Amino acid sequence: MTNLRPAENTIHLAVDSLIRLHGETLRFTIQKGVKHAASLWTTTDGNDRDFVNFCAANFQGDPKKRDLLLAKLSTYLESLGGHFNKITLDLRQNVDLNNGELLEIDKIFSGYSVGAHLQDDLCKNKIAFVVALNFPFYSLEEKEKEGKNWSRSQWAAIRLGDQFVSRIPAEVSQAVAKAEADADLYIAEYNIQMGSLRTEEDAQLFPDKMSLLSHWNLRDEIKADYADGDKGLVKQKMIYNVMQHIINQDIPAKVINNPAYLWKPESNQVMENNKVVACSAEPNSRYQQILNNFHAQQAVDTYVPEMNTFIKRKFSGEMEIPVEQVEELFDRYLKSPQLAKVGQIIEGRVGRKLEAFDIWYDGFKARSEFPQEQLNGMTTKKYPDPAAFEKDMPNMLEKLGWSKERAAYLASKIVVDPARGSGHAWGAGMKGEKAHLRTRIAPSGMDYKGYNIAVHEFGHNVEQTVSLYDVDYFMLNGVPNTAFTEALAFIFQGRDLSLLGLSGQNKDIKILNSLDASWTLMEIMGVGLVDIHTWQWMYAHPGATSEELKNAVIQISKDVWNSYFAVIFGIKDQPILAIYSHMISNPLYLAAYSYGQIIEYQIEDYLKGKQFSNEIDRIYQQGRLIPQIWMQGAVGNKISVDPILKQLDEVLAKQ
Numbered sequence: 001m002t003n004l005r006p007a008e009n010t011i012h013l014a015v016d017s018l019i020r021l022h023g024e025t026l027r028f029t030i031q032k033g034v035k036h037a038a039s040l041w042t043t044t045d046g047n048d049r050d051f052v053n054f055c056a057a058n059f060q061g062d063p064k065k066r067d068l069l070l071a072k073l074s075t076y077l078e079s080l081g082g083h084f085n086k087i088t089l090d091l092r093q094n095v096d097l098n099n100g101e102l103l104e105i106d107k108i109f110s111g112y113s114v115g116a117h118l119q120d121d122l123c124k125n126k127i128a129f130v131v132a133l134n135f136p137f138y139s140l141e142e143k144e145k146e147g148k149n150w151s152r153s154q155w156a157a158i159r160l161g162d163q164f165v166s167r168i169p170a171e172v173s174q175a176v177a178k179a180e181a182d183a184d185l186y187i188a189e190y191n192i193q194m195g196s197l198r199t200e201e202d203a204q205l206f207p208d209k210m211s212l213l214s215h216w217n218l219r220d221e222i223k224a225d226y227a228d229g230d231k232g233l234v235k236q237k238m239i240y241n242v243m244q245h246i247i248n249q250d251i252p253a254k255v256i257n258n259p260a261y262l263w264k265p266e267s268n269q270v271m272e273n274n275k276v277v278a279c280s281a282e283p284n285s286r287y288q289q290i291l292n293n294f295h296a297q298q299a300v301d302t303y304v305p306e307m308n309t310f311i312k313r314k315f316s317g318e319m320e321i322p323v324e325q326v327e328e329l330f331d332r333y334l335k336s337p338q339l340a341k342v343g344q345i346i347e348g349r350v351g352r353k354l355e356a357f358d359i360w361y362d363g364f365k366a367r368s369e370f371p372q373e374q375l376n377g378m379t380t381k382k383y384p385d386p387a388a389f390e391k392d393m394p395n396m397l398e399k400l401g402w403s404k405e406r407a408a409y410l411a412s413k414i415v416v417d418p419a420r421g422s423g424h425a426w427g428a429g430m431k432g433e434k435a436h437l438r439t440r441i442a443p444s445g446m447d448y449k450g451y452n453i454a455v456h457e458f459g460h461n462v463e464q465t466v467s468l469y470d471v472d473y474f475m476l477n478g479v480p481n482t483a484f485t486e487a488l489a490f491i492f493q494g495r496d497l498s499l500l501g502l503s504g505q506n507k508d509i510k511i512l513n514s515l516d517a518s519w520t521l522m523e524i525m526g527v528g529l530v531d532i533h534t535w536q537w538m539y540a541h542p543g544a545t546s547e548e549l550k551n552a553v554i555q556i557s558k559d560v561w562n563s564y565f566a567v568i569f570g571i572k573d574q575p576i577l578a579i580y581s582h583m584i585s586n587p588l589y590l591a592a593y594s595y596g597q598i599i600e601y602q603i604e605d606y607l608k609g610k611q612f613s614n615e616i617d618r619i620y621q622q623g624r625l626i627p628q629i630w631m632q633g634a635v636g637n638k639i640s641v642d643p644i645l646k647q648l649d650e651v652l653a654k655q
Helices: 008-022 024-040 048-058 063-096 104-110 118-124 127-134 140-149 152-161 170-188 216-248 285-301 310-319 323-334 338-350 356-360 372-382 386-399 404-412 448-469 482-493 509-540 546-569 590-607 612-620 627-635 642-653
Strands: 191-193 211-213 262-264 269-272 275-277 414-418 423-426 435-439
Touching: 008 024, 008 048, 024 048, 024 127, 048 127, 063 104, 063 127, 063 152, 063 170, 104 170, 118 127, 118 170, 127 152, 140 152, 140 627, 170 285, 211 216, 216 356, 216 372, 216 448, 216 546, 285 310, 285 509, 285 546, 310 323, 310 509, 310 590, 323 509, 323 590, 338 509, 338 546, 338 642, 356 509, 356 546, 372 448, 386 404, 386 414, 386 435, 386 448, 404 414, 404 448, 414 448, 423 448, 435 448, 448 482, 448 612, 482 590, 482 612, 482 627, 509 546, 509 590, 509 642, 590 612, 590 627, 590 642
Parallel strands: 414 435
Antiparallel strands: 191 211, 262 269, 269 275, 423 435
C-alpha cells in the first residue's frame, strides 16, 4: 500500500468547493473533515480529482441529515462489531474454556482475528472516508479543552470519529492478534503443581493435586497463607522462591504444568523416583513472548504517525492519559512517606521484618478474620459449578441494592463459563448479546480464591452491561478506559464477604480498608512502572534477544524496587515486581489497575451515605467520555491520589 496522500493544493480545492456549497459557517468542520479524510486516502483509493469529487458528494452539511448519518453508521458498526465479537468468542472457546483436550487446530483458530480485514475493507468501499469526512478525529488535547461543553450527541459523533484514525494492513493486525493469542495461551497453561513441591528436608507443604496458575494463583496463595501463622510463612517463602525461578527463567522446564516430578525450589533440584535428575531450564520463553508482542506492535508503528509507538497508542490513545502523566502520578504516590508508616504497622502485625512478598500483605482485609477452610467450605458448597454461580447472580445483585426486577434484568445479560485459565470477563459487542463471566472451578467446587476472583469479574460484567444497554448512543458504549471497569470490579470484589452473608467483627473496618487500599495501590503501581519501563527499554533496544530482555526486565524490576520499595521494606535488589503475567499476555495493561484502584477509592468515598445501586447505574450510564470529564460527572472531582493520601494521614494519626 502506497502512503502518498492528496497534495495540499488538492485539500485546499476540496475545502473551498465545500465551503461554496455549504457556507462559511461550516469552515472549521469542513477543514477538519477534509484534512482527516486526506490523511487516510492514498493513491490506491483514487487520484486527486477522485478525492475532491468524493468530498463534494459525501459531506453532509445539513444538521438533520448528519444526525441521521450518525444514527445509521452507529447501527451498522454495532452489528459489525457485535457479530465479530461473537465469532471471536466462538473461535476462542476451546482455548478460553475448560472444554477438554486442546488440539493444535484450537490454538490456530484462537489466534485468528476475524476483524483483521475490516479497516481495509471499509477503506476500499469508502465507508471509512465518509466517517472521516463528516466525523473527523479530535486529539486528546482537543477533547480535554472542548469536551466539557459538548452535548451527548456531539460526544457520540466524536467517538465515531475515533473509529478511523489510521490504516493498518490486515496482515499486520493479524500478526498482532496472533502474538497476543500465543502469549495468552502460554500464560493460561503455566501452572505450578504445588503438591509436587518439597522443602530441602523433603517436606510437602501443599496438598496433592493443588495446581496454581502463575502469577495470579501463586499470589493469592501467599495472601491466604497469612492466616496460617508460622506454617504460612514457610509456604510463602517457598512460593517466593518459585516466583524468582520463573522470573530468572531457571525454573526446570519439566515441572511446569507437570506433576510427574518433585521439585525443591530452594536448591532448584528436580527428583524422579526419589533420585535427583538433570533437567534443563525453561528457555526464556517468558521473555520471548514479550518480544513477540513488541515486534508485532513495531510493525503497526509506521501506520500511525501521530502515535508511532505502542506506548503512545496505549496511553494517549487507548487510556487517553499520556504516559508522562501516569509516571508522574505514580512517582508522586510511591514517594509518599505515609507508605513507610504503613509498612511499620504491617511489621507489628506479622511480628517480623518485612519480606519482599509482603507487597501482597492481606491482613487488613476483613476476610482475614475467617479461616481459609471455613471460606472454602462455604463457597464450594454454594457454587459446585458455573451454573450455580450464574443462578445466584440476581440474588447477589439484590443484596447490593438493586430491585428484584433490575437485578434479574442485569443478570439475564450475563452468562457464566468454566475458564481454562484464571478467569476473565468478556463483554457483549452489541445489544441482544450477553457478557461472559469466565471462572475457574475445580471438580470439588469453587474455592474461596476462585469465588473472590469471580465476584471481581462479575463487577466487570455489570459495568459491561450497564454501559452497553443503558447508554443513549451506541458510540458512547463502554467506559473511558479499562481502569474504569477495573474500579467497579474492585468495588464488587470488596463486597465478596457480605455477598456470602458474612460480616467482620472488627470495629476499625474503615481504618483497615484505608490501610489496605494504600498498600495494594503501592504494589500495583510498582509493577505498572516495570511494565512501562520494559516497553521503553525495548523501543530503545529494538534488536534485543530474549536473554538481553530477561536481564533488562530483572534490572528494571530491581531499579523500581530500590527507588520506591527498599526504604519501606529495608531490602534492596528484589525482582518480585517482574512476576506479573499481564506483562506477557496483556502488555501495558497493569497501569490500568492502579488507575482502577484510585478511581475505586474515589467512587467508594463518594458512595458513602448514598444508594449504591442507583449511583452505580448513574455513573456507568455516562459511557465512554474521556477520563477526567467522566470522573467529574461521577464524583465531582478529577482523578487524584490526594483523597487516598488525605484519608491515610487521618488513619495514621490514630495509630
